[in-house]
Amino acid sequence: xxxxxxxxxxxxxxxxxxxxxxxxxxxxxxxxxxxxxxxxxxxxxxxxxxxxxxxxxxxxxxxxxxxxxxxxxxxxxxxxxxxxxxxxxxxx
Amino acid sequence: xxxxxxxxxxxxxxxxxxxxxxxxxxxxxxxxxxxxxxxxxxxxxxxxxxxxxxxxxxxxxxxxxxxxxxxxxxxxxxxxxxxxxxxxxxxxxxxxxxxxxxxxxxxxxxxxxxxxxxxxxxxxxxxxxxxxxxxxxxxxxxxxxxxxxxxxxxxxxxxxxxxxxxxxxxxxxxxxxxxxxxxxxxxxxxxxxxxxxxxxxxxxxxxxxxxxxxxxxxxxxxxxxxxxxxxxxxxxxxxxxxxxxxxxxxxxxxxxxxxxxxxxxxxxxxxxxxxxxxxxxxxxxxxxxxxxxxxxxxxxxxxxxxxxxxxxxxxxxxxxxxxxxxxxxxxxxxxxxxxxxxxxxxxxxxxxxxxxxxxxxxxxxxxxxxxxxxxxxxxxxxxxxxxxxxxxxxxxxxxxxxxxxxxxxxxxxxxxxxxxxxxxxxxxxxxxxx
Numbered sequence: 001x002x003x004x005x006x007x008x009x010x011x012x013x014x015x016x017x018x019x020x021x022x023x024x025x026x027x028x029x030x031x032x033x034x035x036x037x038x039x040x041x042x043x044x045x046x047x048x049x050x051x052x053x054x055x056x057x058x059x060x061x062x063x064x065x066x067x068x069x070x071x072x073x074x075x076x077x078x079x080x081x082x083x084x085x086x087x088x089x090x091x092x
Numbered sequence: 093x094x095x096x097x098x099x100x101x102x103x104x105x106x107x108x109x110x111x112x113x114x115x116x117x118x119x120x121x122x123x124x125x126x127x128x129x130x131x132x133x134x135x136x137x138x139x140x141x142x143x144x145x146x147x148x149x150x151x152x153x154x155x156x157x158x159x160x161x162x163x164x165x166x167x168x169x170x171x172x173x174x175x176x177x178x179x180x181x182x183x184x185x186x187x188x189x190x191x192x193x194x195x196x197x198x199x200x201x202x203x204x205x206x207x208x209x210x211x212x213x214x215x216x217x218x219x220x221x222x223x224x225x226x227x228x229x230x231x232x233x234x235x236x237x238x239x240x241x242x243x244x245x246x247x248x249x250x251x252x253x254x255x256x257x258x259x260x261x262x263x264x265x266x267x268x269x270x271x272x273x274x275x276x277x278x279x280x281x282x283x284x285x286x287x288x289x290x291x292x293x294x295x296x297x298x299x300x301x302x303x304x305x306x307x308x309x310x311x312x313x314x315x316x317x318x319x320x321x322x323x324x325x326x327x328x329x330x331x332x333x334x335x336x337x338x339x340x341x342x343x344x345x346x347x348x349x350x351x352x353x354x355x356x357x358x359x360x361x362x363x364x365x366x367x368x369x370x371x372x373x374x375x376x377x378x379x380x381x382x383x384x385x386x387x388x389x390x391x392x393x394x395x396x397x398x399x400x401x402x403x404x405x406x407x408x409x410x411x412x413x414x415x416x417x418x419x420x421x422x423x424x425x426x427x428x429x430x431x432x433x434x435x436x437x438x439x440x441x442x443x444x445x446x447x448x449x450x451x452x453x454x455x456x457x458x459x460x461x462x463x464x465x466x467x468x469x470x471x472x473x474x475x476x477x478x479x480x481x482x483x484x485x486x487x488x489x490x491x492x493x494x495x496x497x498x499x500x501x502x503x504x505x506x507x508x509x510x511x512x513x514x515x516x517x518x519x520x521x522x523x524x525x526x
Contacts, residue, residue, distance in 0.1 A: 084221030092200030
């Protein structure tokens with residue numbers, strides 16, 4: 001089962017106005033972070049390597065917080081989505 | 093929302109709601125702020141809850157229609173390699189009889205919602221869809237309320253209980269607890285897999301309404317410190333697998349790939365065959381232990397549950413530590429309010445209660461267990477391989493004498509590790525839990 005299909009099972013109320021995740025300095029990801037572990041450990045595959053940057057697909061974030069503390073450069077600004085937004089568990 | 097409360101509670105999980113119930117029963121004006129669109133919307137656990145601790149908050153929880161999934165009568169432990177593994181279990185009819193509901197499974201989205209409803213009925217105000225983004229402090233630095241993400245969202249309170257879980261940007265921002273280091277949390281993913289109730293009962297060999305827990309260690313985490321579980325719910329199975337976040341980042345393993353190989357393990361696949369995945373979620377387990385705990389109270393605030401790093405990995409206990417700490421926090425708050433003073437010294441009853449209870453006694457007892465697992469990776473790698481080799485060799489009937497088989501097994505063991513290392517590992521393991 002692919003990650004896209006897993007995320008499709010979940011219920012998200014996406015905050016279209018505002019992403020709760022921001023990469024502070026995108027250049028650092030490309031120039032100073034050879035391992036780019038966020039591309040692997042994020043359980044929702046939020047971070048994806050594009051041709052010239054890492055994109056942040058915050059809409060499917062499962063809100064575990066891992067990227068905030070495991071980014072080697074602490075280059076990710078992560079806060080909770082606004083109240084009521086983000087994932088809503090059916091089972092939990 | 094510019095209103096003043098006696099107590100503001102951040103987070104409507106087991107710790108926060110336990111406290112809210114006790115406070116509301118005592119007539120204390122309490123508000124609970126929850127960021128999810130309903131209590132439980134953001135919460136995850138493997139799913140085992142303990143009747144003893146819940147009964148201390150709600151003695152009549154069964155009559156109140158607590159959404160119990162299955163009553164646990166059997167606990168199994170598996171130690172696996174890629175191809176198979178060892179299984180031991182303990183089943184006892186007393187857990188279906190006199191000690192029914194000693195442990196039971198719940199889905200947190202339903203349970204926490206129900207639990208918060210009980211607190212509401214007792215008189216606590218539970219406000220969902222509201223994220224706490226900062227703490228209010230008076231001129232002396234004491235916490236005197238919270239700032240929420242709502243417009244005019246300041247809530248004044250004499251005491252604030254921080255029960256907002258292990259992942260807390262609020263903690264990082266305000267410093268009430270240090271941000272965990274990657275090696276202090278396990279990142280776990282969980283799937284709910286739907287199967288008919290009678291199929292679950294057949295596959296796990298339990299009667300109507302009863303269930304089983306399986307805790308799994310070994311090669312399933314690809315050499316990383318971690319654990320998998322399978323818990324039975326009424327008509328779903330909870331499959332969780334998690335590993336130390338530092339290990340996961342270093343190994344470049346994708347958590348969802350880990351879950352997929354777990355589901356394909358030859359001992360797991362037959363249990364979930366034909367099941368439909370219904371949900372996929374992720375959460376941290378607090379693995380920092382006693383030595384990573386913050387100061388659990390200060391001027392105008394207390395910390396309970398996961399937020400205080402309360403977790404007993406060996407016995408998969410967390411919810412009960414949250415409930416017990418929430419209750420003790422509430423009792424200390426009532427004392428302080430009666431004294432008319434919510435300073436650190438006035439809230440010291442919380443620290444004392446915690447030290448005298450099983451919560452801190454267990455946290456202390458297992459303070460080195462996380463360190464042991466993190467620094468002895470052969471538990472997840474070489475040892476399950478040797479153990480499986482030994483099991484397979486001894487059970488294969490092929491005309492080779494048992495004496496000769498023992499020799500072969502010892503040779504294999506020496507290839508993976510030494511007897512000295514194995515003895516040292518067992519000794520260290522024992523010391524970390526004794």
